[in-house]
Amino acid sequence: MRKRFGTMLPDICRSLFRRPATGDYPFVAAVTPERLRGRLEWDPAACTGCGLCAMDCPASALAVAVLDRKARRFVLQYHLDRCIFCGQCVVSCRQGCLRMTGTPWELAALTRETFVTYFGDPTDVEQVLAVKPEEDPGTPG
Amino acid sequence: MTDNTAQGFTVPIGPQHPALKEPGHFQFTVDGEIVTRAYVRLGYAHRGIEKAAEARSWTQNLYLLERVCGICSHIHALAYSLAVEQLAGVEAPPRAQAIRVLVAELERIHSHFLWMGVSAHEAGFDTLFMYSWRDRETVMDLLEGLTGNRVNYSANLLGGVKFDLQAAQADSIRRGLDFLEQRTRHYLDVVSNDAMFLQRTRGIGVMTRAQAEVMGAVGPTARASNVGRDLRVEAPYAAYRDFPVRMALDERGDLEARFEVRIRELFESFRLIRQILDDLPPGELGVRLPRRIPAGEAVVRLEAPRGEVYYFVKSNGGDRPERLKVRTPTICNLTSVVRLAVGHQLADVPMILAGIDPCFSCNDRLVQLYQEETGEGRSMSWKDLRQYGIDFYARRQA
Numbered sequence: 001m002r003k004r005f006g007t008m009l010p011d012i013c014r015s016l017f018r019r020p021a022t023g024d025y026p027f028v029a030a031v032t033p034e035r036l037r038g039r040l041e042w043d044p045a046a047c048t049g050c051g052l053c054a055m056d057c058p059a060s061a062l063a064v065a066v067l068d069r070k071a072r073r074f075v076l077q078y079h080l081d082r083c084i085f086c087g088q089c090v091v092s093c094r095q096g097c098l099r100m101t102g103t104p105w106e107l108a109a110l111t112r113e114t115f116v117t118y119f120g121d122p123t124d125v126e127q128v129l130a131v132k133p134e135e136d137p138g139t140p141g
Numbered sequence: 142m143t144d145n146t147a148q149g150f151t152v153p154i155g156p157q158h159p160a161l162k163e164p165g166h167f168q169f170t171v172d173g174e175i176v177t178r179a180y181v182r183l184g185y186a187h188r189g190i191e192k193a194a195e196a197r198s199w200t201q202n203l204y205l206l207e208r209v210c211g212i213c214s215h216i217h218a219l220a221y222s223l224a225v226e227q228l229a230g231v232e233a234p235p236r237a238q239a240i241r242v243l244v245a246e247l248e249r250i251h252s253h254f255l256w257m258g259v260s261a262h263e264a265g266f267d268t269l270f271m272y273s274w275r276d277r278e279t280v281m282d283l284l285e286g287l288t289g290n291r292v293n294y295s296a297n298l299l300g301g302v303k304f305d306l307q308a309a310q311a312d313s314i315r316r317g318l319d320f321l322e323q324r325t326r327h328y329l330d331v332v333s334n335d336a337m338f339l340q341r342t343r344g345i346g347v348m349t350r351a352q353a354e355v356m357g358a359v360g361p362t363a364r365a366s367n368v369g370r371d372l373r374v375e376a377p378y379a380a381y382r383d384f385p386v387r388m389a390l391d392e393r394g395d396l397e398a399r400f401e402v403r404i405r406e407l408f409e410s411f412r413l414i415r416q417i418l419d420d421l422p423p424g425e426l427g428v429r430l431p432r433r434i435p436a437g438e439a440v441v442r443l444e445a446p447r448g449e450v451y452y453f454v455k456s457n458g459g460d461r462p463e464r465l466k467v468r469t470p471t472i473c474n475l476t477s478v479v480r481l482a483v484g485h486q487l488a489d490v491p492m493i494l495a496g497i498d499p500c501f502s503c504n505d506r507l508v509q510l511y512q513e514e515t516g517e518g519r520s521m522s523w524k525d526l527r528q529y530g531i532d533f534y535a536r537r538q539a
Binding site: 002003004005006007008011012021033034035036037055056057058059084085086087088091092100102 | 197198200201202203204205207266268269272275278282285286287288289290293295298303304327330331334335336337338339
């Protein structure tokens with residue numbers, strides 16, 4: 001084919017009569033895909049406190065405190081700011097207690113404390129906080 | 142600009158420079174506008190990933206290594222998974238392998254579109270940059286819909302993949318590919334026929350087949366010089382045995398050829414993805430691997446969007462690797478930039494560099510030692526290096 005000028009001009013002309021390619025967020029809520037990996041959720045019903053989720057987490061975002069294994073009293077500490085949303089914990093959990101939710105996906109906050117979530121019975125959480133207020137799984141290696 | 146009259150002017154570029162968003166230092170000695178000598182210095186984005194991998198479990202490393210590259214993250218996780226599976230003596234089921242290839246090809250489309258935009262930007266053709274990046278959003282949305290993440294997809298598991306492919310996702314991928322294919326046809330026309338753009342690409346940075354072989358070029362950079370080197374064809378891995386690929390070759394060896402080869406590869410990726418969607422094998426998505434991997438060594442080579450990725454993994458039978466070595470394609474192709482820049486105008490250098498689709502953070506696993514006074518390279522024995530470290534920290538503490 002012969003060399004020619006302005007090969008992208010038709011694109012530019014068409015764009016003049018089109019809506020912008022960018023979305024109207026934050027005025028219009030962005031639609032998230034069904035499978036979006038967002039904030040973690042824990043269902044305590046089947047949890048055995050095995051701790052595989054915390055062991056496999058590559059970002060040290062999880063810690064399991066076992067208060068009473070027989071009575072199934074566990075507290076799951078979740079650091080949202082460390083979570084890399086890989087979903088490994090969901091796969092590692094053999095009881096299917098964990099899942100990642102796409103909503104809400106706007107997870108920004110002004111303080112770091114907001115990002116630490118304690119899943120579990122409120123009394124158990126209080127007990128864990130009283131015993132280990134500074135507990136931090138740290139980063140591997 | 143450094144005035145060094147004995148050797149001409151030396152123009153230092155980087156490590157922070159406007160052309161690329163990653164750090165790398167270049168020194169070009171010029172005679173007028175013509176480059177007479179080129180030098181590259183790496184090591185600004187050394188992250189110690191290989192050493193960090195020795196302190197993490199086999200599973201945790203999957204996500205660490207995914208972060209070797211922000212663009213071709215999947216291929217790194219795949220290479221590591223295949224190496225660990227090789228050590229454990231297991232193979233992921235056919236359906237998992239096909240999904241791995243599907244994500245790898247979507248990633249290739251993403252990478253090539255991104256590269257097309259960056260290269261066009263280097264040439265001052267920002268219209269192509271903007272439109273190709275707009276279209277890249279389509280494939281990123283497809284990846285997000287399929288895997289749940291836009292960049293680090295985390296699709297792999299040791300022994301398989303995390304998710305299955307549903308009919309709804311297959312339909313959206315087909316629709317997305319139809320749009321991307323139509324756009325890619327247009328971009329092929331633009332890079333092959335736009336008179337202004339061709340002035341920046343035709344006959345620039347010509348690398349002959351012999352040069353490409355001597356310099357160890359890999360990936361589309363080598364294939365644009367008619368070197369038939371594509372691991373998907375030469376040594377098929379994962380599901381490439383069942384879904385064969387046709388290699389895109391060009392014998393011109395210039396920047397135009399590198400554009401055309403990558404764009405022709407996009408068509409091949411579209412075809413391959415459609416074939417996988419039509420003939421996805423049934424079955425399981427993964428097999429279980431033990432927490433301790435049997436002792437041994439494994440080598441895996443895969444074809445990333447930029448070329449050959451090499452993984453060496455050594456296990457001592459424990460719950461974490463004893464040694465891990467990664468080599469990415471940019472380090473192989475950088476030699477060609479330094480050699481090809483000589484004889485070209487300084488203004489062509491950013492395009493020649495962009496022509497190999499460089500990724501600096503990916504390849505930064507080396508430290509160069511050089512003498513400050515002369516700029517010449519030097520070497521240190523392990524004992525000397527250890528002593529240097531002890532002295533360095535002693536000085537710092539004092």
